Amino acid sequence: MSTMSESFATAGRLIVAADPNLLHIVALSLQVSLTAVFLAACLGLPIGAAVAVGRFPGCKSLTVILNGLMGLPPVVIGLLVYLLLSRAGPLGSLGLLFTPTAMVIAQVVLITPIIAALSRQIVADAWRDYEEQLRSLGASTPRAALTLLVDTRFSLSTAVLAGLGRAVAEVGAVMIVGGNIDGVTRVMTTSIALETSKGDLPLALALGFILISIVLILNALAHAVREWAVRRHG
Amino acid sequence: MADVLLTLDALRYEAGDRALIRDVSLRIEAGRRTLILGPNGAGKSVLMRLMHGLIEPTAGRILWNGGSGTPVQAMVFQRPVMLRRSVLDNVTYALYLAGVPAAERRTRALDVLERVGLAALADRPARVLSGGEQQRVALARAWALRPRVLFLDEPTASLDPGAAAEVERIIRVIADDGCSIVMVTHHLGQARRLADDIVFVDTGRITEHTPVADFFAAPRSAEAGQYLRGELSWT
Numbered sequence: 256m257s258t259m260s261e262s263f264a265t266a267g268r269l270i271v272a273a274d275p276n277l278l279h280i281v282a283l284s285l286q287v288s289l290t291a292v293f294l295a296a297c298l299g300l301p302i303g304a305a306v307a308v309g310r311f312p313g314c315k316s317l318t319v320i321l322n323g324l325m326g327l328p329p330v331v332i333g334l335l336v337y338l339l340l341s342r343a344g345p346l347g348s349l350g351l352l353f354t355p356t357a358m359v360i361a362q363v364v365l366i367t368p369i370i371a372a373l374s375r376q377i378v379a380d381a382w383r384d385y386e387e388q389l390r391s392l393g394a395s396t397p398r399a400a401l402t403l404l405v406d407t408r409f410s411l412s413t414a415v416l417a418g419l420g421r422a423v424a425e426v427g428a429v430m431i432v433g434g435n436i437d438g439v440t441r442v443m444t445t446s447i448a449l450e451t452s453k454g455d456l457p458l459a460l461a462l463g464f465i466l467i468s469i470v471l472i473l474n475a476l477a478h479a480v481r482e483w484a485v486r487r488h489g
Numbered sequence: 490m491a492d493v494l495l496t497l498d499a500l501r502y503e504a505g506d507r508a509l510i511r512d513v514s515l516r517i518e519a520g521r522r523t524l525i526l527g528p529n530g531a532g533k534s535v536l537m538r539l540m541h542g543l544i545e546p547t548a549g550r551i552l553w554n555g556g557s558g559t560p561v562q563a564m565v566f567q568r569p570v571m572l573r574r575s576v577l578d579n580v581t582y583a584l585y586l587a588g589v590p591a592a593e594r595r596t597r598a599l600d601v602l603e604r605v606g607l608a609a610l611a612d613r614p615a616r617v618l619s620g621g622e623q624q625r626v627a628l629a630r631a632w633a634l635r636p637r638v639l640f641l642d643e644p645t646a647s648l649d650p651g652a653a654a655e656v657e658r659i660i661r662v663i664a665d666d667g668c669s670i671v672m673v674t675h676h677l678g679q680a681r682r683l684a685d686d687i688v689f690v691d692t693g694r695i696t697e698h699t700p701v702a703d704f705f706a707a708p709r710s711a712e713a714g715q716y717l718r719g720e721l722s723w724t
Contacts, residue, residue, distance in 0.1 A: 388570035390543055391563065392586045392630075402582075406573045488573050489616025 258456070265457030266464060277458065281465055284442040287355050287429070288422040291362030292370075295422075296415050298363070299370030303414075304400040306371070307378035321375060324368030329361075333431030336361040340432065353434040358442070361428040366418035373414035378403045409484035416477045420470050493555055494519040494638065494669050495540065500549035502532075502539055509535045511693040512549070517686075519637075522660075522670040524680045524701075527690035528716060533673045534642055536690060537564075540671065541640045561587075563631035564640040567647065569623040571615035576607060576626050579615045583630045601629040605659050621652025628659050632666075639663055641672040645679065657683060677720055681705060689713040 269277050306317050338344050340352040340360070351357045381403050389399045404411065426444035433440030435449055443462045450459035495517040502510040509532045517523050525533045538544045540551065541564050553559045572579050580598035589597065602608045605625040610618065615626055624644060631639055641660065645653035653676075660683060664670050674680055680687060680701070687704040689697045689712065696710035708714045 385570050387538075387543055387564075388566060391541065391566075392583050394586055398586070402572065408573075488614045489571075 262456040262460050266461035269457060269461040270464065274461075277461060277465075279438065280441055280443055280446050280462065283355065283440075284423060284444075284466075285469075287358045287442060288362060288419060291359045291366060291422050292415060292419045294359070294363045295367040295370050295418055299367045299418070300374050300404055300411060300415075301400075302367070302371040303374030303376075304378045304404050307375045308382050308396055308400045308403065310396075318372075318375060321368055321372040325372045327365060327368065328427070329365055329425045330427035330431065332365050333361055333428035336364060336428065336432050352432065353436060353440060355433070355440055357432040358429045358440060361432045362422045362425065365425060365428055366422050369421060370414050370418045373417060374404075374407075374411050377407050377410045377414060381407050409481050409488075412480055413477050416473050420473060423469060424466065492519045493517070494521075494553070494560070495671075496550075496552040496555070497540070498550040498552060500536075500539060500551065501547050502535055502544065503547045509693050510539065510546075513693075513695050515688065515695055515698060517669070517671065519669055520667065521685045522664050522683055523672070523686045523688055524684035525671070525673045525688045525690055526675075526677075526680055526713075526716070531690045532693040533690050537640050537642055537671065537673055560637035561634055562638040562640065563634045563636040564642070565624070565627045565631050565644050567643040569620075569627035571618070571623050571626065573616055574614070575612050576602065576615045576618070577611040579626055580630045580633050584633055587634050597633055598629075601633045602626075604632070604662065605629045606655075619652075621648050621655065624648060624652070624656055625659065628656065628663070632659075632663055636668055638669045638671060641670070643673050643675065646675065653679075677705075677717070689716070691716075 302321075306314060306321065336357065337352065339346050340349070340357050341347055342352070351360070378400070382399075385399070385403060385406070389402065394402065424444065426448055429440070429442055430445050430448065433442070433445065435441050435445040441449075443466050447459045447462050447466070450456070450462075493516050495515075497513055497515040500510055500513045500515075501508065513536065525536065527533050535544070539546055541562060542551075542559075543564075572582060574582070577595070577598055580601060581594040584594040584597060585591075599608060599611060602611050605628055607622065607625055607629065610622065615623065618626065628644075639660075644660075645656050648656065657679065660670060660672070670683070672683065674683075684701040687697075687699055687701055688695055689699075689704070689708070689710060691710075691712040696712045697704070697708065699709060703709075704713070705717070708717055
């Protein structure tokens with residue numbers, strides 16, 4: 256019990272004193288995950304919208320696959336990206352393994368299906384209401400998809416934040432492709448795993464607090480944006 | 490004799506193994522206000538969607554202007570679909586899709602909004618307007634396209650009497666602008682007030698196409714007579 260309260264106290268001091276090591280880890284985490292979310296949104300939102308409004312063959316199976324890929328185990332993605340980027344792998348010559356770029360790649364693979372599957376659902380629901388009106392106005396299918404993405408933007412922000420939450424809290428993939436190298440590829444989750452196994456609980460706890468706070472703040476922001484949007488735009 | 494606007498030739502539409510429209514032939518003259526009446530499930534809305542091109546017929550032909558090209562057309566639905574943007578942008582969006590040059594869109598949109606009495610609300614988000622106001626935006630959006638034919642599918646069905654009267658007034662003005670009107674309604678009073686001609690649809694067939702006065706005085710088909718007796722006993 257005393258170890259626990261001591262750990263909490265030290266963790267609090269680390270946060271209040273803005274410990275440089277701690278800040279560096281948090282900054283790298285956010286840098287990797289925000290980059291990954293940005294790229295995954297650029298891929299996932301158009302994919303989701305295309306599958307929602309598209310009438311190409313295989314549309315239904317693509318929906319099932321996307322929904323299934325939402326549950327991809329991070330360690331397996333880590334392993335696959337590791338194989339791709341390792342020296343003997345097809346992309347080995349790029350020398351990306353154990354760099355933040357490798358971590359971004361792994362997280363993009365992990366969360367693109369999440370953003371695509373959630374946005375497909377959101378856009379498909381809106382499409383049911385809009386389809387006849389947009390077709391009547393002569394909108395092409397790509398134009399309709401774009402209009403729906405713009406019109407459901409507030410709901411889609413939830414999908415993107417779900418992706419960010421998953422990316423920032425995920426440990427398996429970044430551990431494998433990043434290697435948890437101090438000062439280079441060490442992020443919040445990998446540090447927590449490492450420091451806990453080393454017995455350095457204060458740093459692990461401080462990072463844990465920050466991680467939970469980030470996730471909570473993101474969700475609160477998403478909620479606030481939607482509330483505001485509904486009041487403002489109906 | 491006015492020009493023939495629209496000719497339906499043995500039009501048929503099947504969904505699954507059910508025929509919703511059975512070999513319908515019809516001629517609508519330009520400049521008329523044609524109202525489609527009929528019981529629920531008769532195929533009125535399907536017929537209108539076929540005319541407007543939202544769905545493809547299983548068999549038969551749709552001929553515009555005797556085959557000399559499809560006129561500009563627009564449709565207003567029972568529940569107006571408002572995009573999550575301002576009233577003005579809802580109208581300019583339609584103009585953009587219709588290929589109207591950017592410089593013209595705003596003036597054209599403001600002009601129709603003025604005519605439906607919504608110019609003051611142009612910058613308001615369309616989704617927060619009342620149902621009646623939204624339907625007027627939908628009418629303005631359709632009107633801005635300067636259609637030669639306007640399709641309306643029960644446009645007043647979910648509106649209160651005041652809002653419905655306003656919508657009727659706008660439809661009349663659009664018609665006076667030289668636009669042909671094809672409209673589905675369940676409201677006999679509305680049909681009497683707005684129609685030049687009545688098309689009566691029952692179980693996927695057109696049982697008659699008569700001038701409005703004749704229709705209400707003495708419907709030619711047994712189905713329409715029965716419908717009118719049933720409806721009037723409620724009024």
